[in-house]
Every structure is written in C-alpha cells, then in structure tokens.
Amino acid sequence: MAKRKSDPELFLPLTPAMFHILLALADRERHGYHIMQEVDERTEGKVRLGPGTLYGSIKRMLANGMVEETDERPDPDMDDERRRYYRLTDFGYRVARAEAERLAGLVKTARSKKLLSKA
C-alpha cells in the first residue's frame, strides 16, 4: 500500500472528474457544492459534476489518500457546520501534478503534429 501511495504514476490517467476535483482543491479546501461550483465556473459550464460522480470520485480519492477531510472552516460564521470540507494531501498534489505533466506532454505532441497552434 505504501508503495502504491508513493508512486503517482500508478494512478494515471485520472478520470476527468477526479482531475477536476484535484484542480478545484489545489488552492484551498472546499465542500462538495463549492467543488461543483469551481469546476462549473472554470470550465464555463462545459463540465458539470453530478452528486454521484462527485462523491463517488471523492470516495475513491479518500481511499487512495489523494484528498482528506478537514475540520477547518474558511469562514465558520458564514457556513453550515454539517458540510464536509476536503483538501488535497501531499500525495494528491503529486498525482495532480503528474497528471498535468502527462496532459502537457500530450498538448506538446499535438502542437508538434500541427493540431494546435502555439500559444
């Protein structure tokens, strides 16, 4: 198990939902609805996670040690304490980074094949 956790490459490629969740948690801890909102805003409504996809992915990421629950509330006065907040673990950060590098490699290949114009 320790070996599995130490190697982010074993979890690649991530599902789009998992990668979006990791991206949403990259800068701060969020609860389920905040994650959905962040993904929705960032992708301009192109990706919308349903509750089943969201919590199914969170369940798997908790089991794999990519995210963890946190008791900290960004703004306790403004929030419902029944909500569960999640944050990225170090391992989750490494997995997200490995996936981003993999995708960047694909983009580089697409550019070299003239499928994409250079930014």
Added chain:
Amino acid sequence: MTANNSKLPEKRVHPLSLRLYWFLLLAYPLSFRREYAPHMAQVFRDCYRAEKINRGLPGVSRLILRTLLDLMRTAPKEHLENLGKDHSVMNNLRKDALALLGCIGIIVAAFLLLSYGRRHEVSSILFFGYALDALVTAGIVGNLIVFLLVRTTRLNPLRTALWTLLIVNGVLLLVTVIIGSRVGGQFRLGSVIVGYLVSFAFWFSLHWIWAKTKSDGQVAVSGGP
C-alpha cells in the same frame, strides 16, 4: 450554478423534488448511502436553489435530467465496486437463496404430510392443515413486507419482523374468521386461531434465530484479532 451561492437565502426547495431525490438515492449501495447520501442531497438542494434563482424552470428541469443521468451512470458503478471489494452482494444472494430454499423445503414437507393425512384420514394431520394454510399465507405476505422494509429503511430488522408478522397474522386471522363464519359448514374457529398462533410463533422464531446468529457472527468478527 455559476453564481457563488453557497449562502443563498433560505428559500424553500420544492419538497417533491428533494423527496424524490432521497428516494432515488436508494439506488446506491447501503454503505455508500450511509456515508454520502446526506451530502449528495445537500448538494442537490444547493444546485436546485441556484438553478431556480438563476435560470428558473428550464434550469431546474435540466438539473433534474442531469442528476438522473448521473445517478444512472454512477449507481451501477458503486454496486460493481462493492461486488468486487467484499463480495457482500454475493454473500447476501447466497443467504437469501438458502433462506428461500429452506422455506420451500418446509412448505413442500408440510404439503406432503397433509396429503398423506388426507389420504389416510389421520385427523391429527388434518388439523395440521389449518396451521399450514396460515404458515404459507402469512409467511409469503409477511416475509415479503419484512424484506422490503428492511431493505429500504433503517428500521431494526427483528422489531420490524415482530410487528409486521403480528399485524399480517392478525389481519389474515380476521379475514379468515369473517369469511369462515359466513360460509359455515366445517369451519372451526379454534383451529384457525391456533393455526395463526403457530404461524406467528414459527416465522418470528425464524427471524429471531436469524438475527441472533447474525449478531453473534458480527461480535465474533469484530472481537477477532
């Protein structure tokens, strides 16, 4: 949903939509529901509010459709994952199949005994017919209700079995007495009452033994090294 509305004003969500969503969550495995159903319902409620405020009825309709599609895609996935993880579905199926076979065996044995009694006019076995009628009827109806209640609610299984079997046997006894007293002839009230008492005692004992063996098993597992 684009608006930042995690703290939207408390506006009453259409209760039917939320209740329906709670009902649909039954499609997920029990372990998943226990952990995430309240949070999924909370997220649905938040999305519902946001769509209603930002996009009105069309937005709400799209949300419901999207949520249904999401449920249809993810619920089987969770079940499959459970199946591969701890074989709980297969274990339950095996237990259910054994219980079903046991019930069929008891009913077949009882019918054979009764037909033997009728052929040879053994009065004590003929008397057994009253108990058999009650056992079969109350067994099928009562156990079906208990099965559905235990699967769809969090009620205590033994208590559910007690009250369900009590009510089912009582209602069936009442119906039999009403019909029997009008038909008259060979109707014997005492035998019918004894029959339903036997039926209740038999089925409830089975549930009690089942619950006891299950709890003993759990203690043994949790108490292990």
